Amino acid sequence: MWVERLLIENIRSFERQDISFSQHRNGPYRWVTLLGENGGGKSTLLQALGLLLAGPEGAQTLLPRPVGWVRDESTPGQLQIRVREGDRDPGRLGKKTAPRSFTYGLNVTGRERLVIKKQVYTEPTLVEEPSRALSWLRDIAFPSQGAGWFAAGYGAFRRLTRSSQLLVPSLEPQARYTNFITQFNEDEPLATFERWVVYLDYIIAKHPQSARQHRRQLDQGIAAINRMLPEGTRFDSVSGEGRILFDVQGRKVSTLAMSDGYRSVLALAGDLVWRLIQAFPGSANPLQEQGVALIDELDIHLHPRWQRHIAGWLREQFPGLQFIVATHSPFVAAGAGEDALTLRLMLENGATHVEKVETPAALSVDRILQSEAFGQLSPYSPETTERIERYDALARKSRKRSASEERELAELRAFIQKARPVGGPPEPGSLEAKLDAYIERTLQPEGRG
Template sequence: MWVEEISLDNIKCFEKQTIKLGTKKEPYPWINLLGENGTGKSTILQALSLLLAGPEGAAQLLKPDGWLKDNFKPGKMTIVLHQGLNDPGQYGNEKKERKMFRYTFYVTGSEKLTINNKTFTEPIITEDTNSRVIPWLRENALLPKGKGWFGAGYGAFRRLTRANRILVPSLQTPLRYTNFFTQFREDQALEAFETWMVYLDYRISKSDDSIAKKQKEWGIKAINKLLPEGNSFDSIDGNGRIWFKVQGSKVSTVALSDGFRSVLALAGDLIWRLIEAFPLSDDPLNEEGVVLIDELDIHLHPTWQRTIAGLLRQTFPGMQFIMATHSPLIAAGSGEDAVTYRFYRKDNNTIVEEIKNIHALSVDKILQSEAFGLISPFSPETQNKLDRYFQLKKKKTLNNSEQTELDLAIPLVREALGELPNENSLDFKVQEFLMDKLNDKNK
């Protein structure tokens, strides 16, 4: 399964917006959503989750109070979804088999609204009852428990539990809507990784279970790929504690840093859900699906931010990743074929625009580009002094006070820029241009 596009109409900060997430033939493998807080990135991810969870799952995840931009007309969330190679079900006959599905969920609010001749008086998410494909999707794709048609979403507060795991008799197949729980429940810990790994270890020790061995191998393989160099899975002890090698020392999951725990929680949960969705697969890590991640950069050191997108893509090559981030390092490291959108507010509405070729830029240049709204890489105090330096350099004549101010600024400019820029150099003209753009933005 993969997503070609999503459209929102009268949803939160979006008046009307369509975002392309693939072509008609293939998905964009990695999509970055950039923008300041409050511009709607999480809304897009949550809307995708509701649509991928199915009508019943959406109702379990959220009662959409406050989701309408205008309370006097219904909101619409529309998705274009494609069936993957290993997703079961056939829509149509052999000559006219359909693999692409467009469907809509409507959202109501506190005001009385009518949709498809049915009146609603409270906030609710409801399917388009005129749709011909939703009934088929409900029975073949958007099942509470089903195979294939994989999707999972992770909110910014994903984490492992701080409690030690104990052995459990089994892990139930997850209900579809729970794949997206952490996007709507900040208090929801991702416990599947620890519980699952301990249970597999138990099965292996008791009966030398070959299936459990294979699944444990997949889990360890994926986790080790995502961890920074010098860190890896170590063992599970008799008390059900999972240990890792961290730069030569053994550390249990309870004592790991928040960065490690965030990645382990996401990756471990994803592996377990993939195995449940593709139980007959030779390698579930290679299966297709959609993964939504809000604030991937949270808790991660810049060195890990720089590589995490590439590591996720290598570990789960069949996944379509759609993620929000505030990190230029993640945006730059997501690959030449990644697609990046910038979200920004204008006239009480959110505008979304594509940013090209971000992978080729340095972090400084990404911050100073339209991708991050022309943010200076310097502190406000240093940027103000640089601006003043360039203002003075542009003047044809300086009085004594201005000349003294310019002379005093030279050491800081040399330290900040590496050398004093020549007035005819490209660097000087670029700095002047950026200064003018930043000043225009702040007017």
Template sequence: MYIRSLKVRDLRAVASARLELLHPGRVDGRSGADGTLPRPRFDNVNLILGVNGAGKSTLLDGIALGVLSPIIAQAGFRPHFLIRRGPLEKHADRATLDIDMVVHRQDGLKKGSEARRRVATSVERRGDVERIVGYDDSHPIWEGMFSEESPAFLIVGYGATRRVESSANVDTAARSRARQLRYERVASLFEEQFTLRPLTSWLPEWSSRNPGRHKQVVNLINRLSGEDVRFTGVLERGEYVFRTKRTDVPFSALSDGYKAFIGWVGDLLYHVCMGCPKGMKLVDNKGVVLVDEIDLHIHPKWQRTIIPTLARALPNMQFVFTSHSPLVVGTLERANIHLIETNRLGRPVLRRPDEEIYGLSADQILRSDVFGLESTRDPSFKAHLDALSGEAAIGDREAAMTFMRQVAQGQGAALPEEPSEPPEWVRRLAARST
């Protein structure tokens, strides 16, 4: 299953929006509604950008709710404040989600390699109670959604507060009773306290149950984790050991960045493993992966490679990310990027960047229309530089020299012991001002 588009109305802060998504194998409209942009390097990646409160997380929630609505209301999820609220007289009574999706043989399709399905979901309010009204699930194509062992309709989501449950606290039976599996896969998008399954809760049994699949998981984690940490697949005192440049450490002793990343990747591989048909490689599974704040706790060095690594390692997964990092943005082309902006009426508007992004520096991206910053410097220091520039423009040689030093070296630039001659451009500027 892949998502072609999502249309939202009156969901949380989003009054109305339409999101066109890339997915593996999409030909028409591959780069947007008009299909005019060139094909990007990664046709399985979508990145949503916008200021805080613009509605990025809401769009991820909308995808999950729209796909899983036939079962999500009975799966442990209680809708709360999903319907957009404005001034009392402008309260909406319902929110709507319209999804255009592609289904495959993995989803139970009997004929052909793929087919399109359009489904509509609503969230309705009665008094203080909200309830989800799912789409008609009577067609045989939806049967796989009601089987926990089925590989059909794989959609997994990870919220910005994601964290892994302690190995000592895992109670698999209690987790199964609390939430239906398909809702559990997206629960961290909606529940801040929700914890992900640790590797130790499911991977050890695969070493004997299916050694080949166990090896695939170990190899995938290593491929995704980068060069600075390696997953050994070895258990010591109930914890998996990871090899860093300096020493071997248990999962609990890894940095927050590695724990956050390996935590959701391990959880994702659990859900892929559980439904993967016998004889199929894990990387051949199709599905949708939603990740809020993909750069969470990630060092800038890693931010420059994290999305390309995921896209290449899992080429049949459709990814939808959000981020605030220019280093993450710079690894993609504008065909992969969706900007959420607020119009003069305060409503979100989705569009692609006006200029190509791939290959620009972080500073250039921050000052492009993607982030729209006038400068990346501290506002007070920029005002100080502007003042020096103004003084230099009217012939103040000392201000010109100070400006150059501080532009190049920051506020800590040392004054020379003896004044030196200013460069030719400063002398010409001073001459024109006199």
């Protein structure tokens, strides 16, 4: 299952935007990167998708009183989604079906509960009797618990709990809306990973008759998590006190003592692994099943080295998922790959506009920042940019420069050499290319043309 289209109208900064997540003939984009400045609408777009993918009852639980959501409260806001079903019908597990699409929406009012909009289904219809459409949607596609179309959403403040996890007698599947709870409650920690690992370790030790099944689940999850951690960091064990220990460069460290970067990756990957295993209990490899994952500010807490690889890691470990993520990092934008869809959200005159931009997979970080993806942002600090432009103005001066200007130019020239790009040749016509030309010309020995 994946998202083909989102319509968002009269919601916060969105007047009306109809956004496609599909390629022309090759199906969905499996990775969608959302770029844009703070306040441009990235989180709102992801929350809108979260409400729709949580299902009608889940949406009402996540946002019972959507105050501040409607842009013009004289008319309801609208959220509408078209979802493409893959080759498995959630109502008949294991049975292959032809791909098909469905559309449904929510009306959003400013002071009342969310109102479920009349369901609209594309052909072929998912149910033979149209009067059963809403019940089919609730019971089969988006059930409160159990099998259905898989989706999960993660807000920007995802993190592990700071308290030690006690052993629990069971770890029952949670209601569907909890798949998206961190998008709407930033104080909610992602404790599932720790509880899940501790619980399975306990069951394996205390109930040998069911150890094989639980060992397989635990091994699958740990293997996926290990592959997403930097070299030299691996899962080690669960202590007698119920603490999860990792081997970090030969030293055993509990999750409570790990950095925010490690904890952010563990929280996201661990939660996603557990929810996939719960959603597809009969699957030989739940991590390869289809679904949608929404992630806000994927780069948060991550060192640039991790930012370069995080998209590739996620795509490799969860190949059946469609990722729709927001980021401020050029490393994440580039690491998504050439087959990703990159959308830039721009706030103009109080309204958000969404436009497709070229995916910057082949560009250096400097060139990504100066591309349309990041709005031609200078890779230099404001002070350095100002000094570069002053150097440009003095170097171009047609009349003779004064003695003070010559001294200033000499000082700037020494500074400019530090600002020269490292690596390959700069892009023709870029600021770096002009700097190179100026430096090459002005540093030539006397008598050379």
